[in-house]
Amino acid sequence: xxxxxxxxxxxxxxxxxxxxxxxxxxxxxxxxxxxxxxxxxxxxxxxxxxxxxxxxxxxxxxxxxxxxxxxxxxxxxxxxxxxxxxxxxxxxxxxxxxxxxxxxxxxxxxxxxxxxxxxxxxxxxxxxxxxxxxxxxxxxxxxxxxxxxxxxxxxxxxxxxxxxxxxxxxxxxxxxxxxxxxxxxxxxxxxxxxxxxxxxxxxxxxxxxxxxxxxxxxxxxxxxxxxxxxxxxxxxxxxxxxxxxxxxxxxxxxxxxxxxxxxxxxxxxxxxxxxxxxxxxxxxxxxxxxxxxxxxxxxxxxxxxxxxxxxxxxxxxxxxxxxxxxxxxxxxxxxxxxxxxxxxxx
Amino acid sequence: xxxxxxxxxxxxxxxxxxxxxxxxxxxxxxxxxxxxxxxxxxxxxxxxxxxxxxxxxxxxxxxxxxxxxxxxxxxxxxxxxxxxxxxxxxxxxxxxxxxxxxxxxxxxxxxxxxxxxxxxxxxxxxxxxxxxxxxxxxxxxxxxxxxxxxxxxxxxxxxxxxxxxxxxxxxxxxxxxxxxxxxxxxxxxxxxxxxxxxxxxxxxxxxxxxxxxxxxxxxxxxxxxxxxxxxxxxxxxxxxxxxxxxxxxxxxxxxxxxxxxxxxxxxxxxxxxxxxxxxxxxxxxxxxxxxxxxxxxxxx
Amino acid sequence: xxxxxxxxxxxxxxxxxxxxxxxxxxxxxxxxxxxxxxxxxxxxxxxxxxxxxxxxxxxxxxxxxxxxxxxxxxxxxxxxxxxxxxxxxxxxxxxxxxxxxxxxxxxxxxxxxxxxxxxxxxxxxxxxxxxxxxxxxxxxxxxxxxxxxxxxxxxxxxxxxxxxxxxxxxxxxxxxxxxxxxxxxxxxxxxxxxxxxxxxxxxxxxxxxxxxxxxxxxxxxxxxxxxxxxxxxxxxxxxxxxxxxxxxxxxxxxxxxxxxxxxxxxxxxxxxxxxxxxxxxxxxxxxxxxxxxxxxxxxxxxxxxxxxxxxxxxxxxxxxxxxxxxxxxxxxxxxxxxxxxxxx
Numbered sequence: 005x006x007x008x009x010x011x012x013x014x015x016x017x018x019x020x021x022x023x024x025x026x027x028x029x030x031x032x033x034x035x036x037x038x039x040x041x042x043x044x045x046x047x048x049x050x051x052x053x054x055x056x057x058x059x060x061x062x063x064x065x066x067x068x069x070x071x072x073x074x075x076x077x078x079x080x081x082x083x084x085x086x087x088x089x090x091x092x093x094x095x096x097x098x099x100x101x102x103x104x105x106x107x108x109x110x111x112x113x114x115x116x117x118x119x120x121x122x123x124x125x126x127x128x129x130x131x132x133x134x135x136x137x138x139x140x141x142x143x144x145x146x147x148x149x150x151x152x153x154x155x156x157x158x159x160x161x162x163x164x165x166x167x168x169x170x171x172x173x174x175x176x177x178x179x180x181x182x183x184x185x186x187x188x189x190x191x192x193x194x195x196x197x198x199x200x201x202x203x204x205x206x207x208x209x210x211x212x213x214x215x216x217x218x219x220x221x222x223x224x225x226x227x228x229x230x231x232x233x234x235x236x237x238x239x240x241x242x243x244x245x246x247x248x249x250x251x252x253x254x255x256x257x258x259x260x261x262x263x264x265x266x267x268x269x270x271x272x273x274x275x276x277x278x279x280x281x282x283x284x285x286x287x288x289x290x291x292x293x294x295x296x297x298x299x300x301x302x303x304x305x306x307x308x309x310x311x312x313x314x315x316x317x318x319x320x321x322x323x324x325x326x327x328x329x330x331x332x333x334x335x336x337x338x339x340x341x342x343x344x345x346x347x348x349x350x
Numbered sequence: 351x352x353x354x355x356x357x358x359x360x361x362x363x364x365x366x367x368x369x370x371x372x373x374x375x376x377x378x379x380x381x382x383x384x385x386x387x388x389x390x391x392x393x394x395x396x397x398x399x400x401x402x403x404x405x406x407x408x409x410x411x412x413x414x415x416x417x418x419x420x421x422x423x424x425x426x427x428x429x430x431x432x433x434x435x436x437x438x439x440x441x442x443x444x445x446x447x448x449x450x451x452x453x454x455x456x457x458x459x460x461x462x463x464x465x466x467x468x469x470x471x472x473x474x475x476x477x478x479x480x481x482x483x484x485x486x487x488x489x490x491x492x493x494x495x496x497x498x499x500x501x502x503x504x505x506x507x508x509x510x511x512x513x514x515x516x517x518x519x520x521x522x523x524x525x526x527x528x529x530x531x532x533x534x535x536x537x538x539x540x541x542x543x544x545x546x547x548x549x550x551x552x553x554x555x556x557x558x559x560x561x562x563x564x565x566x567x568x569x570x571x572x573x574x575x576x577x578x579x580x581x582x583x584x585x586x587x588x589x590x591x592x593x594x595x596x597x598x599x600x601x602x603x604x605x606x607x608x609x610x611x612x613x614x615x616x617x618x619x620x621x622x623x624x625x626x627x628x629x630x631x632x633x634x635x636x637x638x639x640x641x642x643x644x645x646x647x648x649x650x
Numbered sequence: 651x652x653x654x655x656x657x658x659x660x661x662x663x664x665x666x667x668x669x670x671x672x673x674x675x676x677x678x679x680x681x682x683x684x685x686x687x688x689x690x691x692x693x694x695x696x697x698x699x700x701x702x703x704x705x706x707x708x709x710x711x712x713x714x715x716x717x718x719x720x721x722x723x724x725x726x727x728x729x730x731x732x733x734x735x736x737x738x739x740x741x742x743x744x745x746x747x748x749x750x751x752x753x754x755x756x757x758x759x760x761x762x763x764x765x766x767x768x769x770x771x772x773x774x775x776x777x778x779x780x781x782x783x784x785x786x787x788x789x790x791x792x793x794x795x796x797x798x799x800x801x802x803x804x805x806x807x808x809x810x811x812x813x814x815x816x817x818x819x820x821x822x823x824x825x826x827x828x829x830x831x832x833x834x835x836x837x838x839x840x841x842x843x844x845x846x847x848x849x850x851x852x853x854x855x856x857x858x859x860x861x862x863x864x865x866x867x868x869x870x871x872x873x874x875x876x877x878x879x880x881x882x883x884x885x886x887x888x889x890x891x892x893x894x895x896x897x898x899x900x901x902x903x904x905x906x907x908x909x910x911x912x913x914x915x916x917x918x919x920x921x922x923x924x925x926x927x928x929x930x931x932x933x934x935x936x937x938x939x940x941x942x943x944x945x946x947x948x949x950x951x952x953x954x955x956x957x958x959x960x961x962x963x964x965x966x967x968x969x970x971x972x973x974x975x976x977x978x979x980x981x982x983x984x985x986x987x988x989x990x991x992x993x994x
Contacts, residue, residue, distance in 0.1 A: 165927055180546075
């Protein structure tokens with residue numbers, strides 16, 4: 005269970021230790037997340053990227069304590085969260101909050117912004133009396149950039165724009181003083197021109213309040229911006245295939261899947277995007293989660309796949325030494341050649 | 351939904367209930383049939399509850415004026431004992447509507463509570479409740495009503511309401527349960543759970559308020575059902591009632607053989623008309639409510 | 651050469667209870683045969699209202715208050731606005747087809763793909779089942795789908811990318827001259843987006859149709875467009891070739907938008923969101939609608955809305971009286987705007 009702690013030395017805040025999650029579906033059992041290990045430090049900004057079906061949302065929900073792992077352990081402050089029942093679990097769930105993707109569904113339409121934000125404050129006795137609660141709500145609205153706060157207290161969600169609702173959702177997460185916020189595609193349904201401001205808000209929470217943020221997204225450009233001083237984890241069909249610093253991943257991806265993704269992204273720059281070299285995959289078909297290929301699940305599509313190795317043995321997430329700082333990759337060929345896939349494919 | 355349609359910051363807003371009421375009446379005025387229904391309901395409620403305060407009850411009639419046709423003195427004619435029919439209509443609405451209101455209230459309450467708990471608790475409790483509801487739904491209601499009334503013999507209107515409620519909750523309970531099952535998966539309910547806000551809060555503050563329109567519509571429909579059930583029971587003579595009641599008027603008409611007298615037309619017809627018009631008002635109103643509460647059906 | 655579609659001063663209002671929403675205002679542009687135009691805008695820009703008006707699929711509450719939509723094929727020019735119903739039917743699908751966003755329930759869920767093809771074909775006059783079947787197979791091959799597998803499938807059995815390809819195949823059934831695509835790559839995975847973009851590029855080369863994209867995603871414009879139009883608050887704020895707009899924009903909103911989108915390649919540059927939010931389309935301010943968010947606005951900007959003015963590059967217009975200031979800030983170098991401003 006290797007753990008790469010790149011930002012702060014010491015015990016990680018929260019750790020996924022070989023975590024798996026399976027679901028029973030009509031066709032059989034699907035393993036949405038397979039043995040994922042990830043350590044997150046206090047005050048870290050991390051991104052998990054991948055395409056649909058890769059398990060990133062399920063991983064995020066397990067991090068937030070909403071889903072229980074069917075394998076492995078979730079360790080918070082050194083203790084296995086699911087080992088005991090009762091107050092430990094609810095304290096943990098409050099410590100990790102989830103911000104949802106859809107701003108139109110994340111707030112109760114029948115409650116005002118003040119009601120939505122004050123409920124957890126009252127419940128967890130974060131204020132002494134109604135005046136104090138009001139001030140705390142006002143303060144939170146200011147933290148998330150909804151100023152002047154009094155303009156928003158009495159409003160209902162349908163009176164706010166998508167971006168404003170996401171800010172309220174973030175404020176709601178902050179009411180219980182979380183240590184970690186999992187933002188599940190939190191900017192994907194918001195106007196393009198304001199995504200950066202929301203990402204900056206989340207980064208600001210990290211800088212000023214020391215809250216760790218895990219951003220789950222399918223947009224690598226957003227991931228690069230958000231995790232510019234942190235790490236990005238790439239998932240494919242339930243497994244973590246690469247974990248590296250943002251700039252290292254983007255310029256020199258170690259896993260052939262990451263290399264394919266990065267080369268495939270359409271870019272907002274005509275000269276670059278029309279002349280970019282694309283990594284060609286052997287097939288565009290994504291295997292069904294009900295019938296995963298043996299060995300490395302990426303081998304049917306991988307240009308570097310070696311018969312007898314990649315279709316037999318599941319690659320472990322192992323450290324890959326190199327000039328770009330600590331990184332991990334789950335690829336037999338890259339580990340053996342001690343080179344990132346990007347260079348092997350060039 | 352863009353920022354373009356937002357009210358400017360600083361728009362004066364009235365207290366939400368008043369604002370809702372005005373908005374509701376405005377939307378209602380755009381649907382003529384709903385407005386007619388609403389006016390009808392207001393009319394009948396006034397007739398049944400307010401008018402009797404001003405019109406004294408007539409116990410005995412003038413036996414020289416049996417089955418009179420309508421005249422200036424007796425606007426709806428007289429009955430088999432010379433009593434003014436209009437007077438009876440005025441007096442007779444209170445009981446039938448009260449029973450309907452109480453039944454609807456009890457039915458809606460039981461169905462909502464059971465449906466919500468069943469959906470949230472799940473497991474064997476849920477399975478058991480659903481099975482009971484299914485059994486109640488498959489049995490023909492009128493037969494059961496008749497049997498229960500024969501056994502329980504409700505002597506006052508409250509007891510009758512209780513009897514009717516015993517059967518009425520099953521359908522609404524299943525629907526409430528389905529709604530709650532959907533709502534509990536909503537992001538904001540998940541957030542409430544994550545924030546550890548507690549089951550009571552989640553049921554009463556997060557889930558039920560999002561079903562308000564649903565509950566109101568079913569309340570009104572339950573009233574129409576209760577009225578039909580009452581009329582059926584009373585006309586069949588299964589309920590040993592005395593007092594003033596439109597359905598009782600029909601019962602007496604039937605037992606007194608009024609159906610065979612042409613002159614008795616108004617005595618028979620008036621309560622039928624009253625019942626039908628009341629039901630129609632309720633139904634027209636409910637149709638408009640469905641439109642109003644469904645934002646997608648609302649045209650700009 | 652006459653453009654195949656010429657939009658002149660088009661304005662569309664929506665009736666709402668608070669008053670008419672001016673969703674599209676004085677939009678004019680041309681698209682030539684074989685050309686690809688990208689209409690880029692965010693929510694509330696009016697781009698979708700504009701696009702559906704080209705095939706007259708607007709909702710009943712929408713009303714074209716002025717302007718023309720002139721369509722020209724080899725034989726004649728017609729105004730789509732006033733086309734009689736039977737000619738409109740002919741126009742739709744055989745002259746101009748629309749590809750909707752696959753993610754948004756564009757399929758009838760209870761019929762399989764073959765029946766979708768058959769329904770569409772029969773609705774446009776093709777009756778022979780054998781011929782329709784042959785054509786369906788041909789089209790699915792064109793979009794790199796396996797006809798044997800796809801024709802018998804139901805929509806929910808297909809992935810997002812496959813559904814988008816089916817919609818593209820359907821649109822090509824009657825060999826239209828013009829195809830309108832609404833957010834063709836939104837909500838698709840990266841590798842799927844790549845395949846759809848490549849597919850559209852190949853089909854365009856092979857079949858020579860003109861394309862209009864509607865999107866909020868600048869990258870699809872960068873990939874495929876010859877010319878670009880940015881829309882804001884219902885009107886066209888800039889019209890230019892794709893390289894001009896990405897490297898030499900002249901309207902502050904275009905600049906703002908380009909800076910607000912992070913990229914994967916190249917230097918990060920000065921990435922920043924545009925402050926504020928779009929205006930209320932019912933009560934529009936008297937002057938330029940971008941003033942509250944504009945970094946170079948002056949008092950004269952609030953007096954009256956500017957016309958589309960030609961700028962210092964050929965075939966390039968911007969609705970801004972301060973375009974020269976923007977030109978100074980942005981320059982002419984063939985480098986991304988975010989990078990240029992960072993080093994400025």
